Amino acid sequence: MARLHFLKSGLQTTIQDLGRQGVQDLGIPINGAMDKASAQLANQLVGNDTNSPVLEITLLGPKIQFEGQCQIAITGANLSAEINGNIIPQFRTININHGDMLSFRKPVTGCRAYLAINGRWDIQSWLGSYSASATNTVQTTPDSVIKKDQILEIISGKQQSVISIPQSERPSLSIEAPLKVYPGPEFEAFSAIEKQCFFGNRFTIGQDSNRMGYRLKEALKGYTQKEEVISSGVIPGTIQITNSGQPIVLMADAQTTGGYPRIANVSSPDLDRLAQFKPGDTVRFELISFK
Amino acid sequence: MKIVPFGDSALLVNFEQKIDEVINNQVLSLYKQLQEVKEVTFLIPAYCSLTVGFGEQTSIKALSEQIEELTSKSQSTDLDLNTKLIEIPVCYEAPYALDMNEVTEKTGLTQQEIIDTHCQETYKVYMLGFVAGFAYLGSLPEQLFCPRKAEPRKEVLAGSVGLAGLQTGIYPANAPGGWQIIGRTPIPTFNPKAEKPTLFKAGDAVKFKSISSSEFEEIEKQVSSNTFNLEEYYG
Numbered sequence: 064m065a066r067l068h069f070l071k072s073g074l075q076t077t078i079q080d081l082g083r084q085g086v087q088d089l090g091i092p093i094n095g096a097m098d099k100a101s102a103q104l105a106n107q108l109v110g111n112d113t114n115s116p117v118l119e120i121t122l123l124g125p126k127i128q129f130e131g132q133c134q135i136a137i138t139g140a141n142l143s144a145e146i147n148g149n150i151i152p153q154f155r156t157i158n159i160n161h162g163d164m165l166s167f168r169k170p171v172t173g174c175r176a177y178l179a180i181n182g183r184w185d186i187q188s189w190l191g192s193y194s195a196s197a198t199n200t201v202q203t204t205p206d207s208v209i210k211k212d213q214i215l216e217i218i219s220g221k222q223q224s225v226i227s228i229p230q231s232e233r234p235s236l237s238i239e240a241p242l243k244v245y246p247g248p249e250f251e252a253f254s255a256i257e258k259q260c261f262f263g264n265r266f267t268i269g270q271d272s273n274r275m276g277y278r279l280k281e282a283l284k285g286y287t288q289k290e291e292v293i294s295s296g297v298i299p300g301t302i303q304i305t306n307s308g309q310p311i312v313l314m315a316d317a318q319t320t321g322g323y324p325r326i327a328n329v330s331s332p333d334l335d336r337l338a339q340f341k342p343g344d345t346v347r348f349e350l351i352s353f354k
Numbered sequence: 355m356k357i358v359p360f361g362d363s364a365l366l367v368n369f370e371q372k373i374d375e376v377i378n379n380q381v382l383s384l385y386k387q388l389q390e391v392k393e394v395t396f397l398i399p400a401y402c403s404l405t406v407g408f409g410e411q412t413s414i415k416a417l418s419e420q421i422e423e424l425t426s427k428s429q430s431t432d433l434d435l436n437t438k439l440i441e442i443p444v445c446y447e448a449p450y451a452l453d454m455n456e457v458t459e460k461t462g463l464t465q466q467e468i469i470d471t472h473c474q475e476t477y478k479v480y481m482l483g484f485v486a487g488f489a490y491l492g493s494l495p496e497q498l499f500c501p502r503k504a505e506p507r508k509e510v511l512a513g514s515v516g517l518a519g520l521q522t523g524i525y526p527a528n529a530p531g532g533w534q535i536i537g538r539t540p541i542p543t544f545n546p547k548a549e550k551p552t553l554f555k556a557g558d559a560v561k562f563k564s565i566s567s568s569e570f571e572e573i574e575k576q577v578s579s580n581t582f583n584l585e586e587y588y589g
Contacts, residue, residue: 084407087396088385089552090482189546198486198527202546248358248366293371294483294490296398296405300361319398320483328361353359353414 065133065159065180067215073125073167078184078207079315081114083192087319093299094194097274097315097338098175100234101139105179108136108156110223116186116193118178118209122341124167125209133159133219134181138228140173140236140339155227173236173339182220197275197316238340241349242333247302247325252289260284261326265345266310272342274316279346282308289324297321300329302348312337355380355425357418360405363395365417367404373492373520377402378480380425382557386435387424393417399556400481401490435557439476440587442524442539444515444562445570446472450538453503457517457534460500468536469564471495477522479558487526487544487552491560494520506532513538515562526552540573541587548588 069076079102082095096102096119103113118125124142137144137153144151145166151157153176159165167176186193186206195207206215253261266279286308297303301313303323312329313321314337327348329337340346360366367384369377378401385399393412398405408417446454446469454465461468477491500517507530510516514525516533525531526544543553554560565573576582 084396087398087405087407088482088556089486089550090484090488091486091551093396190551199544199546245359245361248360248368293373293401293403294481295400295403296360296364296366298361298364298398298405298407318484320400320481331362353362 065217066130068128069125069213071126072209072211074123075121076125076209077119077195078116079119079194080116083190086190090319092316095315098335100335102177105136105138105177109134109179109181116184120176122170127165129159129163136179139176141171142176143168156225174341180217182217185216236339238344241347243330243351244327244348247327249324257283265347267345268342270342277312279310292322294320294322300334301325302327359414365406369402373401437557439559441561443565444537444539445565445567446537447567451536453534457500473562477560479554481556485529489554491522500534502532540570
């Protein structure tokens with residue numbers, strides 16, 4: 064058994080797996096890791112099932128004291144992880160000894176890092192998922208939003224040989240390449256000028272962005288309000304345009320229905336990539352068609 | 355009916371775009387049939403559309419064909435969703451009926467007429483959404499038509515019963531919202547400890563019953579001390 068003692072919680076540290084699918088008919092969000100590819104890679108590096116829980120660490124990481132031995136791996140954003148004050152490599156299995164201290168310094172690239180730990184996590188699940196539920200957290204997933212002084216127990220799994228993922232196979236943290244999007248259900252309701260504006264400009268990710276949605280600062284120029292859509296499903300990756308012409312990209316904790324016109328949907332791999340964009344970063348969209 | 359791709363891992367099935375019980379039954383009929391399809395990862399039935407999430411074992415094309423086939427074979431009159439009639443006690447008095455004055459002004463009805471009209475109808479749960487367990491109930495009698503509040507509240511308390519257009523609904527948790535609040539129920543409509551955590555599911559029927567503030571307080575006390583028979587509602 065290994066025990067993690069959180070001396071600091073970090074800015075926003077939550078436990079996530081691949082989400083709570085299958086209860087959206089009850090209005091319950093999917094939740095789960097924002098960058099699923101990185102979460103899965105972290106689990107692979109420690110020999111866990113890819114849907115196992117991981118810690119999603121946002122920009123400023125926690126400070127964790129380990130009791131007992133275990134194996135960990137960190138993927139996703141580079142948030143300057145250190146063990147006992149020495150920088151450790153990412154995308155690599157790391158053996159942890161009793162008394163080791165994991166801490167983070169400045170964020171270097173990306174927004175969210177994923178920490179996997181070999182073994183079974185002793186935490187409460189809700190509706191088939193360990194992911195922090197954005198609604199009624201205290202009653203549903205009290206262990207999954209990390210607080211100062213929290214203790215997390217892991218029933219250690221079988222010792223793995225140390226492996227590492229070569230640079231070329233790691234998910235890109237580039238914020239330069241445009242995000243590939245498919246036309247959304249109301250794509251045709253937008254004028255040629257509005258579409259041109261959407262695909263021809265860069266948008267800044269607003270400070271009020273979170274796990275529910277990324278609000279983009281710039282409104283579509285000269286946007287004319289569309290006829291209201293009768294409330295209909297929305298999913299992570301859906302880009303809605305509000306009445307003022309402002310795009311919102313829905314993310315993992317998004318509600319399940321909405322009434323704004325849906326101009327596009329971000330492709331799954333690029334939605335993982337978008338999870339690594341920070342408020343203040345800029346983004347461009349590129350239209351792709353269905354195969 | 356029209357099937358359109360919705361990103362790379364979902365489809366959107368659009369029915370005639372109208373809030374209508376018959377059209378919603380078509381949505382719910384397909385929703386029920388697709389629950390049996392193992393490649394389907396999640397479903398979001400709405401007023402007149404169904405969002406269908408799918409995994410890697412199928413494709414946009416294969417699943418679209420499967421849906422076409424299902425809908426061509428079945429009739430929405432076959433619908434058996436195992437739905438129930440749920441009676442919800444509501445106190446329409448202060449301090450729960452925050453917007454009763456505004457609603458009397460907007461509708462031209464008296465408070466008693468609003469209560470009687472709200473309680474006389476049996477409503478259908480058209481869909482759930484907005485927050486976990488929020489049921490969109492319709493349709494309100496035309497006399498109760500009332501636009502949303504000009505300024506949404508930052509927080510509406512759980513249990514609040516509201517009106518918006520021709521819809522009515524109950525807030526399952528404290529949440530921001532712009533519906534006109536005419537009362538509150540002491541019955542929790544979201545119960546995370548229950549196997550099925552929401553009181554309502556799409557297709558259910560709902561009727562409201564007016565209770566006094568002392569009855570409200572009595573039920574509220576029983577709910578918080580776990581002596582209230584919630585099974586009767588959630589069973």
